Amino acid sequence: MxxxxxxxxxxxxxxIKREYLVHYLDAxxxxxxxxxxxxxxxxxxxxxxxxxxxxxKKNIWGEQTVNHNGYEVSSEVDPYYARKGDALFEKLEDxxxxxxxxxNCETTMVTARVDEDGQVIWARREDVMVIPKSxxxxxxxxxxxxxxxxxxxxxxxxWSTTTKTFTPDTE
Amino acid sequence: MAIKKTSLDIDGQDLMSKVLLDLIxxxxxxxxxxxxxxxxxxxxxxALYPSGGAALxxxxxxxxxxxxxxxxxxxxxxxxxxxxTEKMRINVKELLDLLGKWLEQQPVIVNGKxxxxxxxxxxDGSRVIKSVVRTQxxxxxxxxxNSIENWVISANLHYENKYNT
Numbered sequence: 001m002x003x004x005x006x007x008x009x010x011x012x013x014x015x016i017k018r019e020y021l022v023h024y025l026d027a028x029x030x031x032x033x034x035x036x037x038x039x040x041x042x043x044x045x046x047x048x049x050x051x052x053x054x055x056x057k058k059n060i061w062g063e064q065t066v067n068h069n070g071y072e073v074s075s076e077v078d079p080y081y082a083r084k085g086d087a088l089f090e091k092l093e094d095x096x097x098x099x100x101x102x103x104n105c106e107t108t109m110v111t112a113r114v115d116e117d118g119q120v121i122w123a124r125r126e127d128v129m130v131i132p133k134s135x136x137x138x139x140x141x142x143x144x145x146x147x148x149x150x151x152x153x154x155x156x157x158x159w160s161t162t163t164k165t166f167t168p169d170t171e
Numbered sequence: 172m173a174i175k176k177t178s179l180d181i182d183g184q185d186l187m188s189k190v191l192l193d194l195i196x197x198x199x200x201x202x203x204x205x206x207x208x209x210x211x212x213x214x215x216x217x218a219l220y221p222s223g224g225a226a227l228x229x230x231x232x233x234x235x236x237x238x239x240x241x242x243x244x245x246x247x248x249x250x251x252x253x254x255x256t257e258k259m260r261i262n263v264k265e266l267l268d269l270l271g272k273w274l275e276q277q278p279v280i281v282n283g284k285x286x287x288x289x290x291x292x293x294x295d296g297s298r299v300i301k302s303v304v305r306t307q308x309x310x311x312x313x314x315x316x317n318s319i320e321n322w323v324i325s326a327n328l329h330y331e332n333k334y335n336t
Contacts, residue, residue: 019236040235
């Protein structure tokens, strides 16, 4: 009995594989139907940096208080190799070569967690700005690394990995 | 002292042997010759010999779960011949060196015409040849009792293997 319980504890404390947290960027950038492209090919590391705005204070009694003013969320996709037929690359190249700004860089990102069977556990969509950092790179391939800056309007919903569609929850 | 174990890509080794043999037989300088795999006749011939298997040099996994392995396939090409003149002997060595250069995708002149290997051949879809690099210029490896000479050129074939976990 003790061995089974120990095995269960070990099984339950297994590290969740990184590929179960998925990130998709809408390569349509608002022109036409959403076309979500999965991020991560060639990326060994990718994280949404939450950059929490936290202020701590101590009063004369030695008591600490914490003031949490929210998050400034951003992430980086580096390296990003241009691949033939990739809708996201074509859009990034368009922004980069003409130094486009503002609404031209606006789109949405979906982040979801899936289980081992591919069932979606949770999904969120948020408005983001996608801004290229550079264009070119070394001899191993044409690269356009970019930054993703979260821009609010974060919604909870359901995600279909087969149809690549996000459906916001109704209130 | 702990000995680091070398991992091998066995499937890749078999595949690269076939692909490389086909490629070498397309060398413009070998139009009237046939390169065989690991077999030389008693009087002469040209053969491809893998040297020790396809070693796995590096393995990286991206956040989508896709693994990219960088592999190395060392090989030698042996030309067994009985050159009766110095000119013939030089011709064997130079042709082997030209083969090595051609495999490295450098432009080569064969019978007055320029050739260059533009792309490496496709393989099984998951493995992609990245480069071939000579490790040694053609050299005389041995002379047999009946003056038959074995000329050798050695090189490494670098390839990548990608698969999803």
